[in-house]
Amino acid sequence: xxxxxxxxxxxxxxxxxxxxxxxxxxxxxxxxxxxxxxxxxxxxxxxxxxxxxxxxxxxxxxxxxxxxxxxxxxxxxxxxxxxxxxxxxxxxxxxxxxxxxxxxxxxxxxxxxxxxxxxxxxxxxxxxxxxxxxxxxxxxxxxxxxxxxxxxxxxxxxxxxxxxxxxxxxxxxxxxxxxxxxxxxxxxxxxxxxxxxxxxxxxxxxxxxxxxxxxxxxxxxxxxxxxxxxxxxxxxxxxxxxxxxxxxxxxxxxxxxxxxxxxxxxxxxxxxxxxxxxxxxxxxxxxxxxxxxxxxxxxxxxxxxxxxxxxxxxxxxxxxxxxxxxxxxxxxxxxxxxxxxxxxxxxxxxxxxxxxxxxxxxxxxxxxxxxxxxxxxxxxxxxxxxxxxxxxxxxxxxxxxxxxxxxxxxxxxxxxxxxxxxxxxxxxxxxxxxxxxxxxxxxxxxxxxxxxxxxxxxxxxxxxxxxxxxxxxxxxxxxxxxxxxxxxxxxxxxxxxxxxxxxxxxxxxxxxxxxxxxxxxxxxxxxxxxxxxxxxxxxxxxxxxxxxxxxxxxxxxxxxxxxxxxxxxxxxxxxxxxxxxxxxxxxxxxxxxxxxxxxxxxxxxxxxxxxxxxxxxxxxxxxxxx
Ligand code: ADP
Ligand code: MG
Numbered sequence: 001x002x003x004x005x006x007x008x009x010x011x012x013x014x015x016x017x018x019x020x021x022x023x024x025x026x027x028x029x030x031x032x033x034x035x036x037x038x039x040x041x042x043x044x045x046x047x048x049x050x051x052x053x054x055x056x057x058x059x060x061x062x063x064x065x066x067x068x069x070x071x072x073x074x075x076x077x078x079x080x081x082x083x084x085x086x087x088x089x090x091x092x093x094x095x096x097x098x099x100x101x102x103x104x105x106x107x108x109x110x111x112x113x114x115x116x117x118x119x120x121x122x123x124x125x126x127x128x129x130x131x132x133x134x135x136x137x138x139x140x141x142x143x144x145x146x147x148x149x150x151x152x153x154x155x156x157x158x159x160x161x162x163x164x165x166x167x168x169x170x171x172x173x174x175x176x177x178x179x180x181x182x183x184x185x186x187x188x189x190x191x192x193x194x195x196x197x198x199x200x201x202x203x204x205x206x207x208x209x210x211x212x213x214x215x216x217x218x219x220x221x222x223x224x225x226x227x228x229x230x231x232x233x234x235x236x237x238x239x240x241x242x243x244x245x246x247x248x249x250x251x252x253x254x255x256x257x258x259x260x261x262x263x264x265x266x267x268x269x270x271x272x273x274x275x276x277x278x279x280x281x282x283x284x285x286x287x288x289x290x291x292x293x294x295x296x297x298x299x300x301x302x303x304x305x306x307x308x309x310x311x312x313x314x315x316x317x318x319x320x321x322x323x324x325x326x327x328x329x330x331x332x333x334x335x336x337x338x339x340x341x342x343x344x345x346x347x348x349x350x351x352x353x354x355x356x357x358x359x360x361x362x363x364x365x366x367x368x369x370x371x372x373x374x375x376x377x378x379x380x381x382x383x384x385x386x387x388x389x390x391x392x393x394x395x396x397x398x399x400x401x402x403x404x405x406x407x408x409x410x411x412x413x414x415x416x417x418x419x420x421x422x423x424x425x426x427x428x429x430x431x432x433x434x435x436x437x438x439x440x441x442x443x444x445x446x447x448x449x450x451x452x453x454x455x456x457x458x459x460x461x462x463x464x465x466x467x468x469x470x471x472x473x474x475x476x477x478x479x480x481x482x483x484x485x486x487x488x489x490x491x492x493x494x495x496x497x498x499x500x501x502x503x504x505x506x507x508x509x510x511x512x513x514x515x516x517x518x519x520x521x522x523x524x525x526x527x528x529x530x531x532x533x534x535x536x537x538x539x540x541x542x543x544x545x546x547x548x549x550x551x552x553x554x555x556x557x558x559x560x561x562x563x564x565x566x567x568x569x570x571x572x573x574x575x576x577x578x579x580x581x582x583x584x585x586x587x588x589x590x591x592x593x594x595x596x597x598x599x600x601x602x603x604x605x606x607x608x609x610x611x612x613x614x615x616x617x618x619x620x621x622x623x624x625x626x
Pocket of ligand 2: 033036125
């Protein structure tokens with residue numbers, strides 16, 4: 001291979017433009033990113049060498065060195081990790097493999113644009129070097145390749161980069177930053193050390209810097225030949241809880257999550273028993289942009305006996321807890337465990353169960369705390385992640401009861417934050433069921449005619465407006481001995497909630513209405529499964545309900561939107577015989593039929609549905625108006 005000049009992929013050019021033109025705060029994170037890459041490279045070597053020990057060549061001790069040259073104005077980050085072949089250098093340093101780049105750039109252009117901290121989150125940390133450097137040179141050789149298979153990669157961070165072959169005796173990588181004018185503050189041992197200890201203390205490899213000594217003649221600190229370790233070099237989670245400060249836990253969270261906000265809660269435990277492992281798990285304060293993607297891998301890193309095995313080990317957490325970030329370090333799993341193996345392992349199953357319980361415990365701790373500030377945190381959590389947690393109601397039956405207690409809803413009593421326990425406490429004398437209604441929006445739910453009688457009687461109804469709610473209800477039937485009952489399904493049976501007079505009045509009205517009902521049934525034969533009298537309506541003339549066991553109209557709409565054909569089952573029309581409009585149902589066949597159809601169409605509209613033939617509806621209404 002000769003020296004070649006190649007172009008960066010378009011996305012990389014965009015990233016580079018943003019990096020060099022808009023990131024002004026937290027510039028120092030470039031060192032964190034490059035040290036983290038160096039540490040990843042060592043982890044990769046250790047992993048590949050598990051069954052290929054010769055990759056260690058003659059240097060089994062993995063380490064990272066940070067050096068600077070005040071005269072040349074360079075900072076070098078050196079590692080003896082896996083290194084890169086020429087193809088890998090072109091690939092890894094010239095293109096972005098990961099998705100999410102567009103979202104990343106949208107964010108950088110948005111409110112948080114100046115914060116360099118964001119950069120690592122999207123797997124483009126290497127380019128953060130260009131925040132402080134106007135040229136980066138990378139010299140590298142992949143472990144196991146001959147010395148003359150080294151490569152030098154170099155770029156000014158604009159449109160192009162160069163690659164050329166070099167000879168390099170040591171495996172691993174040197175990243176040399178040629179600092180821009182004005183960035184000289186980083187050419188100081190003290191400064192670099194303080195950045196390393198701020199961001200990279202938890203890196204489990206030693207990070208070495210040259211020891212300095214005072215030179216009388218030069219009147220300055222100068223380098224000696226001796227090296228010292230400048231980080232703690234012990235993975236945070238392996239240290240005793242008592243030796244870790246809250247600030248250190250928070251900093252570690254930032255490193256693994258790249259979240260600019262502190263976590264809401266965390267838990268750190270060593271679990272002993274049939275399987276032994278350490279867990280350090282965090283609940284973030286903010287949902288990531290791709291939370292909805294159920295295929296997204298989880299945020300938990302897997303280590304085995306302190307050796308990094310993989311990022312995003314999804315088998316360690318149920319899908320509905322995919323927002324949890326952290327580390328699991330297992331003492332039992334084999335080092336060569338693969339994703340496939342993880343899926344089947346009994347140890348992993350035990351770890352997943354243990355972690356799920358811990359996370360639920362953390363959430364309960366917030367939700368049930370004596371401390372109002374903690375409960376506020378739970379409310380915040382619910383806003384961000386509540387809909388995801390609801391998925392657990394249908395996926396994790398073993399924990400359904402615990403999850404149910406964590407659910408929060410809007411209701412006819414409060415717009416948010418209603419727990420099922422709150423609801424049960426407020427139930428009326430004689431009320432058995434927990435009443436719910438599903439709708440597309442809170443406004444639609446609130447104005448639903450089906451709620452009228454409940455309002456009148458002061459009975460609380462939970463208003464469910466998340467897409468996942470319908471699905472959740474198909475897996476969740478009762479809480480604390482009370483059945484969940486949709487007010488839009490089946491006939492309302494207020495049972496003991498209705499007094500004798502009301503029952504009598506309703507019976508009489510139904511009898512008097514019987515002849516009209518027969519006519520209505522005939523007119524609506526093709527559209528309604530049944531027409532019946534109801535007591536659930538107060539202000540509305542009619543409403544649509546579905547039979548118990550049939551799919552709700554709301555769910556049918558959701559499925560249709562999702563491109564699935566929903567089996568069409570005819571709804572039931574319920575009419576309020578006391579309503580003025582219903583009393584007007586009379587006249588010759590044609591007029592009666594118009595009124596009947598209007599009644600039905602309006603009930604569909606009120607429920608948030610769409611008319612099959614809107615033009616016909618308009619014509620009928622117009623006939624009435626003139
Ligand atoms: P990420 O670390 O999230 O993958 P980066 O932009 O930080 O993204 O790095 C891009 C890629 O470049 C890495 O995934 C890795 O393949 C390669 N790379 C970067 N630094 C090193 C290094 N010191 N040794 C080996 N490979 C490296
Ligand atoms: Mg990186």
